[in-house]
Amino acid sequence: MLRFHKLLHSISLWTYALTLLFLGQSVVAQEKLKEKLPIDPTVKIGKLSNGLTYYIRKNVKPERKIELRLAVNVGSILEDDDQQGLAHFVEHMAFNGSKNFQKNDIVSFLQSIGVEFGADLNAYTGFDETVYILPIPTEKKENIEKGFQILEDWASTVAFDGAEIDKERGVVLEESRGGKGAEDRMFRVVYPKMFQGSKYAERLPIGKDDILKNFKHDVIKRFYRDWYRPDLMAVIVVGDIEPAEAERYIKTHFEKLKPVANPRPRAYADVPARATSEGLVVTDPEATNHVIEIYYPSQREKETVTVSDYREYLVRRLFTSILSQRMQELVQKADPPFVFGGTFVGGYARGYESFQSIAYLAKGGPEAAINALVQENERARKFGFTAAELDRTKKMMMKGIERSFNERDKTESANLVDEYVNHFLQQEPIPGIEKEFQYHKDYLDAITLEEVNAYTAKNLPSPTTPKLVVLQGPEKADFKMPTKEELLAMAETAAKAEIKPYEEKAIATSLLEKSPTAGKITATKENTAIGTTTVTLSNGVTVILKPTDFKNDQVIMNATRFGGQYLFDAKDRFSAEFSSVVISQMGIGSFSPVDLRKVLAGKSASVSPRIGPISETLTGSCSAVDLETMLQLVYLNFTQPRKDQELFTSFVTKQQSLYQNMTSNPEFTFQDSVFNILYKGHAWSPKVPKGENIGLINLDKAVEIYKARFGDATGFTFVIVGKFDLAQIKPMLETYLGSLPASGKKSTFKDPGLRPVKGVVKKEVRKGTEPKSFIRLFWNGETPYNETENLKMQALSEVLNIKVIEKLREDLGGIYSGGVFARMSKYPYSNYSFGMALPCGPENVDKLITAALEEIAKIKKDGPTEADLNKVKETWKQQYVVNVKENNFWVSQLIQSVELGADPTGILSYEKRIATITPKDVKDAAVKYLTDKNYVQVVLNPEK
Numbered sequence: 001m002l003r004f005h006k007l008l009h010s011i012s013l014w015t016y017a018l019t020l021l022f023l024g025q026s027v028v029a030q031e032k033l034k035e036k037l038p039i040d041p042t043v044k045i046g047k048l049s050n051g052l053t054y055y056i057r058k059n060v061k062p063e064r065k066i067e068l069r070l071a072v073n074v075g076s077i078l079e080d081d082d083q084q085g086l087a088h089f090v091e092h093m094a095f096n097g098s099k100n101f102q103k104n105d106i107v108s109f110l111q112s113i114g115v116e117f118g119a120d121l122n123a124y125t126g127f128d129e130t131v132y133i134l135p136i137p138t139e140k141k142e143n144i145e146k147g148f149q150i151l152e153d154w155a156s157t158v159a160f161d162g163a164e165i166d167k168e169r170g171v172v173l174e175e176s177r178g179g180k181g182a183e184d185r186m187f188r189v190v191y192p193k194m195f196q197g198s199k200y201a202e203r204l205p206i207g208k209d210d211i212l213k214n215f216k217h218d219v220i221k222r223f224y225r226d227w228y229r230p231d232l233m234a235v236i237v238v239g240d241i242e243p244a245e246a247e248r249y250i251k252t253h254f255e256k257l258k259p260v261a262n263p264r265p266r267a268y269a270d271v272p273a274r275a276t277s278e279g280l281v282v283t284d285p286e287a288t289n290h291v292i293e294i295y296y297p298s299q300r301e302k303e304t305v306t307v308s309d310y311r312e313y314l315v316r317r318l319f320t321s322i323l324s325q326r327m328q329e330l331v332q333k334a335d336p337p338f339v340f341g342g343t344f345v346g347g348y349a350r351g352y353e354s355f356q357s358i359a360y361l362a363k364g365g366p367e368a369a370i371n372a373l374v375q376e377n378e379r380a381r382k383f384g385f386t387a388a389e390l391d392r393t394k395k396m397m398m399k400g401i402e403r404s405f406n407e408r409d410k411t412e413s414a415n416l417v418d419e420y421v422n423h424f425l426q427q428e429p430i431p432g433i434e435k436e437f438q439y440h441k442d443y444l445d446a447i448t449l450e451e452v453n454a455y456t457a458k459n460l461p462s463p464t465t466p467k468l469v470v471l472q473g474p475e476k477a478d479f480k481m482p483t484k485e486e487l488l489a490m491a492e493t494a495a496k497a498e499i500k501p502y503e504e505k506a507i508a509t510s511l512l513e514k515s516p517t518a519g520k521i522t523a524t525k526e527n528t529a530i531g532t533t534t535v536t537l538s539n540g541v542t543v544i545l546k547p548t549d550f551k552n553d554q555v556i557m558n559a560t561r562f563g564g565q566y567l568f569d570a571k572d573r574f575s576a577e578f579s580s581v582v583i584s585q586m587g588i589g590s591f592s593p594v595d596l597r598k599v600l601a602g603k604s605a606s607v608s609p610r611i612g613p614i615s616e617t618l619t620g621s622c623s624a625v626d627l628e629t630m631l632q633l634v635y636l637n638f639t640q641p642r643k644d645q646e647l648f649t650s651f652v653t654k655q656q657s658l659y660q661n662m663t664s665n666p667e668f669t670f671q672d673s674v675f676n677i678l679y680k681g682h683a684w685s686p687k688v689p690k691g692e693n694i695g696l697i698n699l700d701k702a703v704e705i706y707k708a709r710f711g712d713a714t715g716f717t718f719v720i721v722g723k724f725d726l727a728q729i730k731p732m733l734e735t736y737l738g739s740l741p742a743s744g745k746k747s748t749f750k751d752p753g754l755r756p757v758k759g760v761v762k763k764e765v766r767k768g769t770e771p772k773s774f775i776r777l778f779w780n781g782e783t784p785y786n787e788t789e790n791l792k793m794q795a796l797s798e799v800l801n802i803k804v805i806e807k808l809r810e811d812l813g814g815i816y817s818g819g820v821f822a823r824m825s826k827y828p829y830s831n832y833s834f835g836m837a838l839p840c841g842p843e844n845v846d847k848l849i850t851a852a853l854e855e856i857a858k859i860k861k862d863g864p865t866e867a868d869l870n871k872v873k874e875t876w877k878q879q880y881v882v883n884v885k886e887n888n889f890w891v892s893q894l895i896q897s898v899e900l901g902a903d904p905t906g907i908l909s910y911e912k913r914i915a916t917i918t919p920k921d922v923k924d925a926a927v928k929y930l931t932d933k934n935y936v937q938v939v940l941n942p943e944k
């Protein structure tokens with residue numbers, strides 16, 4: 001993965017003179033501000049004599065697994081002129097042979113221990129860093145040893161075999177090709193302007209195609225020799241391992257690395273601050289949206305060293321957070337100034353950041369968007385914020401840190417490990433969650449409105465700050481494209497308008513005016529095998545409860561019932577399809593979505609309704625103490641959807657602006673054609689989002705459909721999993737779910753007869769100017785639904801994915817990403833679908849289709865190898881072992897068993913079921929499903 005974007009909250013701070021008002025703070029807390037931020041005592045940091053740094057942190061979620069990282073403080077910025085793109089190419093070569101692993105052995109080993117390998121899943125390269133990612137299951141000791149061996153090999157003995165380099169060129173060029181298109185072409189014009197005068201302007205990590213095609217083998221070896229050295233590396237170990245043991249592994253494998261004599265200095269590129277304002281207009285015929293960006297001068301990030309710096313970070317988060325909430329409010333208008341937009345602090349370059357205002361244009365064009373962005377910034381700078389805004393935002397921030405604190409012993413290793421990577425690469429502070437929570441408690445509440453307003457006035461760019469104003473998008477007959485001078489003038493005059501302070505509107509303070517009339521629990525049934533209690537309420541609603549300790553502060557909820565869009569007349573399809581979305585845009589009870597966020601400040605609870613094709617569902621989550629709030633939200637979503645003409649108009653306007661030019665994007669047009677070919681224009685055929693379809697939504701009809709589906713809760717089953725206790729939740733269920741209206745009339749779905757085309761169909765779609773193709777293959781058909789059969793089909797698709805990586809990617813160098821998926825469904829009719837997606841170059845289309853079909857033919861003839869099937873089974877097993885201790889997994893499995901009418905205890909026998917799958921099963925599945933008499937092939941090729 002290439003990391004172009006490092007937007008938003010980095011923990012480090014912006015320059016700011018210390019004029020803090022410490023009103024109401026204790027003397028002790030004030031004294032503490034001068035202290036240096038400590039290092040989290042739970043992490044052991046060490047340095048070997050050769051200069052290599054290491055971090056070790058024991059963490060037992062998940063159990064029997066460790067997360068290893070090799071962080072190299074080296075990226076594209078260190079490339080010589082003849083090496084552009086090779087920092088990233090080195091990352092690819094690390095998986096193509098080293099001292100202890102031949103060719104693709106690392107990939108094969110990872111798959112064999114159940115670690116998925118995907119396109120760059122296991123490493124990324126940016127301007128300033130390359131990070132290798134290695135999760136290792138630790139049941140077998142030899143796997144830990146091998147994991148550290150891989151890290152050592154990456155750090156010091158990558159082979160750079162000539163033939164392997166030449167083969168990998170294709171893969172990297174395919175990665176480069178995948179990024180091409182309108183966005184990329186425009187970005188390459190804008191980007192050098194953003195980084196005028198800096199080396200960053202000339203070092204995009206993907207590099208240059210001609211260098212990737214032609215570089216001499218020695219040139220990439222030189223990069224590795226120069227920069228992969230102990231003083232620029234860190235090894236990070238987080239997981240279920242004793243620190244002393246981890247340290248032994250590190251010493252065994254890394255103490256022997258030699259420091260480089262006369263090392264090249266690791267320079268950091270400057271980013272000169274822009275001194276003059278400039279406008280820039282970039283157009284592209286395949287662009288889909290008009291976007292305004294205002295970049296203010298880059299500044300050095302201030303280091304966060306002391307507790308006082310941390311406090312300043314809190315002030316800054318308060319101000320950026322309130323400002324972004326205001327921007328979100330602007331788009332609620334019937335005639336919104338932009339589709340979405342905001343001002344935030346972002347950056348691409350190590351050690352630098354800048355304020356940026358960005359907006360996707362709505363009907364009002366660039367002028368309306370620029371006015372809104374600039375004037376909202378000015379409103380904040382001149383008048384500051386209100387006490388109510390500050391109070392709410394403090395509550396939100398406090399709630400967030402409190403939840404992290406509550407989960408301190410239940411945080412996944414994969415989430416912790418990034419903190420240490422960032423500490424090594426960017427010196428981001430790691431005081432630990434206990435300290436961070438303490439600092440929030442000590443300082444957040446006492447931060448005054450005057451202080452936040454003073455900070456905002458000082459830091460937000462003023463109208464006279466030099467800026468780069470960019471407009472990107474397509475040239476269209478109905479859109480007047482300004483000149484770059486006109487564009488800049490818009491930004492300059494925007495600030496001159498008369499600006500008034502923000503006005504806070506009063507809203508209700510509680511979700512429900514009065515408590516609903518509670519129902520009763522009429523039956524309770526336990527399933528001790530899977531630890532669930534099923535409760536039936538007097539209105540017929542069923543609730544499956546599973547209290548867990550997987551997390552300390554998390555409750556997850558799902559609900560489902562057959563019904564859905566297909567019940568309605570096809571002429572109302574868009575009103576049906578968007579009805580739940582439209583309600584979500586308008587709110588519930590007396591609250592618009594913005595008001596709802598305000599009234600929920602300091603609470604963590606959310607609920608979303610959805611009307612799908614054959615069912616209606618709700619999803620929700622909350623922190624442990626907010627369970628009642630979540631259930632109140634459920635009650636409101638059923639009983640009090642809110643109708644609001646202005647918010648509806650706003651939604652339609654925004655969606656239409658967003659999608660009106662979508663067909664200019666070749667891949668969008670391709671997907672549209674694929675749907676048309678597969679479903680021959682059936683009234684319920686899936687569709688890509690289009691402005692004209694949004695225009696067909698009728699507000700009254702959408703509300704009517706929503707009420708028809710959610711106005712009657714008969715037959716709904718809820719699943720609630722997480723941190724709660726049964727005695728405490730039961731009365732709440734009676735109050736908020738037992739009170740839902742229910743007629744007792746059974747709800748079911750309808751089958752509209754939507755079926756994919758039969759026989760062999762081959763089509764070509766021509767669209768786009770870049771040399772980019774896209775192959776899609778589909779096998780569809782009817783088959784009786786069966787869980788075991790489904791598993792065999794999934795095994796087939798995963799075995800094929802291994803082959804796609806081995807042959808199409810690594811051997812042929814024909815693709816970078818792509819792969820296979822399989823799905824078996826029981827409703828509305830029993831069917832399977834199997835698909836393959838291969839983005840590639842036009843010259844390789846025939847070769848890749850042939851190769852893919854050959855791999856399928858081999859499996860149909862001989863079945864997969866035992867080794868490949870074992871890789872799939874091991875991956876599933878490893879995922880299962882982790883998943884079975886996750887609330888989300890249980891919710892989705894329990895809901896699925898409700899929908900399929902299956903026995904939920906089957907969840908426990910998953911490992912047994914996968915163990916029984918044989919190569920012959922997979923072979924049989926291939927013969928049965930991947931027939932050459934019934935498949936669809938659609939290829940996107942560029943226009944000539």
Ligand SMILES: [Zn+2]
Pocket residue numbers: 001088092120175
């Ligand atoms: Zn890559």
